[in-house]
Amino acid sequence: MNRAKSLVSVIVPVYNSEKYLRYCIDSILNQSYSNLEVILVDDGSTDNSPAICNQYASKDSRVTVIHQKNGGIAHAQNTGLANVHGRYIAFVDNDDILDCHNIEYLLSALERTGADMSKARWQQFGVSQLDYITTQAASGAREPSKITVFKNPLHAYQTVFCKTLRILGSTLGRNTEARYFNEANWCRLYKKEIWDGLRFEVGHYAQDIRMAGPLYARMNSVADIDVPLYFWLQEPDSVTHSKRSPSFWHDNVSAAATNFQFTLQQGIIPYRNFFGLVASVRDERRGLHLMGDKASAEDLSTCSLDEEVTKSLIKQLNLLDKLKCHLFYTIRRVENIVYDNRIHNMK
Incomplete structure (x- = not known):
């Protein structure tokens, strides 16, 4: 060429x-x-x-x-x-x-x-x-x-x-x-x-x-x-580092869920999207809890639906793949704590 x-x-x-x-x-x-x-x-x-x-x-x-x-x-x-x-x-x-x-x-x-x-x-x-x-x-x-x-x-x-x-x-x-x-x-x-x-x-x-x-x-x-x-x-x-809102949390859940389902359809176990899905739902629920009365009924309802979607998707995995996903999730969560501390201290 x-x-x-x-x-x-x-x-x-x-x-x-x-x-x-x-x-x-x-x-x-x-x-x-x-x-x-x-x-x-x-x-x-x-x-x-x-x-x-x-x-x-x-x-x-x-x-x-x-x-x-x-x-x-x-x-x-x-x-x-x-x-x-x-x-x-x-x-x-x-x-x-x-x-x-x-x-x-x-x-x-x-x-x-x-x-x-x-x-x-x-x-x-x-x-x-x-x-x-x-x-x-x-x-x-x-x-x-x-x-x-x-x-x-x-x-x-x-x-x-x-x-x-x-x-x-x-x-x-x-x-x-x-x-x-x-x-x-x-x-x-x-x-x-x-x-x-x-x-x-x-x-x-x-x-x-x-x-x-x-x-x-x-x-x-x-x-x-x-x-x-x-x-x-x-x-x-x-x-990436500052946006925190109900719509942001929900969008991350929705994106991970979309890619999770797509990957399963390709015959591949979505280990990364398992982490993204579970972590995003966790962030969504925690974020709404910290908002207290400022969290609307619609936001809380969306979060509940996101949790149900997450459970439904994970049910499609067999036991061994679920165990692997949870192992990777745990490792990645620890890594993210280290990463977040590093980024927050980067001036």
Whole structure:
């Protein structure tokens, strides 16, 4: 394949990110692989983000800006997908930073292996580390020492998610870490055709979880490279870390339930979604309890229905699979306590 003809479309949903947006866009435009189409989808920002997007478009012909009314990240991602021209597609969150070799290494892995998606490792950082990470990203990661290709990514997504077990597997020489990935769309490079007929469900917080099953089920193989190429900002005010409401809790339950059922229909035990389902229902019930009288009758009724749906789905598992699910759940809960403490202390 002639790489000079391989246009890569990079989709960036933008919403009120004026503090970090320039860092993000600069890291994309400064990629070592330059044949890019950068689609900035301004989803009704109310700060200076639209003007920043326009400034970049006026200076670099590779940048396209689309302004639209606010409809949420799924709507913005769909707008980006509807306007891509590249052979390959990448997504970047508007406050994150790419290593300067991100696209080059991910594209090389795809072309060398013929996989449907390539992925790399990522690194979290706090706001105080912004300048340091920017310098590190511009310096560039080492070339990958290993490319691992694996089949049945939906199975890997559902089974390889506990950090403790990944470390154990890698210690035993099984290269388990290479098969780990989550439902996030960043730090990936996709063949464009993988997205044919697929669009995110608009109006949900957990749009990526809902997409995970249908997206991974249509892939034959995934290529992993063993270097960190994406820097994920841990911003306390982001939806991931700050959004807590009855609708948010219910949406997480609904997304996990949808993917749980889809995965079962594929003949795969949804270990990850078991954790997501049970943990989300638990968070929903606890959150409503803490709200006290502020929790409406409708919110309480929705929670009760979510609990019934959860029980109904778990009943579809046999005893051994239930025991495995509960074991993974316990391990992951402990890991999440450590993770949450780390993130909350990341400044």
